[in-house]
Amino acid sequence: MDFNLSEDHQQFRKLLRTFVDKEIVPVAREWEQSGRYPTEIVKGMADMGLFGMTIPEEYGGLDLDPVSFALVFEEISRGWMGIAGILGSHSLSCRMLAMHGTEEQKQAYLPKLATGEIRTGVGLTEPDAGTDLQGIRTTAKLDGDHYVVNGAKMWITNARYANPLPVLVKTDPTASPAHRGMSILLIDSTSEGFTVTKDIPKLGYKGTESCEIVLDNVRVPKENLLGGVEGVGMKQALSALEWGRVNMAARSTGIAQRAYDEALSYANQRKAFGKTIGEFQAIQLQLASMATSVQASRLMAYWSADAVRRGRADAETGMAKIFCSEVALQVSIDAMKVHGGYGYSTEFEVERMYRDSILMSIGEGTNDVLRTVVAKSLLRGDVVVG
Incomplete structure (x- = not known):
């Protein structure tokens, strides 16, 4: 077994890390606090081709493997997690379009x-429907050669x-189960x-907007x-959200890494x-626990990404998203404790x-x-632990 990144992955991570350290880290705190939109950073990501991460090469994309995809979100989140959000929704939408769109689309x-040149996102969540996507109320009624959408x-x-924005709608609100009446429209x-x-307004996740439409x-x-x-439409959306959980696991790892570094x-x-606080055993114990958790989170994120490469991986990506997100929160809290009042x-x-x-x-469920998704996969025998 080899738990190291391939040489290609290492070189790709080095490229990403250089970009983040030069273009994001120096400005992140100031721009986040002022609410300034990161226009220059977005241009830099476009110049690197990152908006084409999940787009096949025949359409001009990078068509990254899932581990490389995870590296992008880990490194960018280490600098500023909100910037990763700009790429996240765009990349999931592009993957959904690449997997399920017509050739003309x-x-x-x-x-x-x-x-x-153009960007996109994903229009799923509603005021009364978040994780429960079957509860959406937005409807699309066919009128001649157009759908009329309300919601x-x-x-x-x-x-x-x-633009366009893929939007999950109910083309048949009477369908049972509800997902059989759900479709996705590419809306201008x-x-x-x-x-x-x-x-x-949000507590965090700034740098990108989160809006009501x-x-x-x-x-x-x-x-x-x-x-x-x-x-x-539900099937199309869920196929992209599997990559979304890899995205969230990697983002969490990036946050945890930066918190530990600080x-x-x-x-x-x-x-x-009379001495640095790192010489005190209480701080040493905190740092050791944080480092252990960060490395476990990284391995979990890469493991789930590799599972996606090999096929459907609901349980693996669910496990990684759960574990890595909880590590990110705990390591961030511990980093604040190490800083004391300055934290x-x-x-x-x-x-x-x-x-x-x-x-x-x-986010992403x-x-x-x-945990219920993972449990159902375990009970069906889709994945074996051990």
């Missing part, structure tokens, strides 16, 4: 999405930049009746039905009672790590719900 959108979506990342954000109503009699051409088939650096600099100050990085870590156990 792929030709129309993927080449421009790969370069970042609202919440917490939409890239909402002000996504310039359409009449498509309104981004507000940016939702209202769809009021928006007319969408029939040819914008993803894959050209009704009733498979704690280690501070322990070597801060002095108390509570916005002049230091660790309070941002803490605020960003909280989302990791909520709450951890409690994911």
